[in-house]
């Protein structure tokens with residue numbers, strides 16, 4: 001199951017790889033993408049609320065639908081001056097989240113809701129399988145080593 005560690009590491013790896021080519025993917029913009037990758041799982045706060053006897057599933061579960069996540073990203077981006085770029089970076093993070101979640105087989109996701117009630121999932125990873133976390137850690141380590149090597153090379157080019 002892609003947990004928050006996998007979502008964060010995949011979003012970080014993605015922005016770091018893009019940062020090799022595009023200067024827009026600075027560390028601060030990468031942080032926005034990473035935050036965006038966590039937006040769909042905001043609904044998991046219902047698990048905490050359940051323990052206090054507060055039932056909020058009907059209100060918070062739609063956040064784990066693309067339409068709900070996009071709405072949350074739009075609301076967050078309204079608090080910033082450069083709202084268009086903030087919104088796009090958040091959407092990029094949200095997209096990476098659903099790309100990982102689509103790999104699961106957990107009954108499907110209504111990714112086209114409210115336009116279609118059909119559920120989709122590629123279904124190659126079990127919900128209880130944490131190998132995706134291990135793979136994301138290996139990916140992030142590889143990207144980090146490439147990033148270090150790339151920066152070192154560029155540093156010597158400048159001197």
Ligand SMILES: [Zn+2]
Nearest residue numbers: 040041097101
């Ligand atoms: Zn998810």
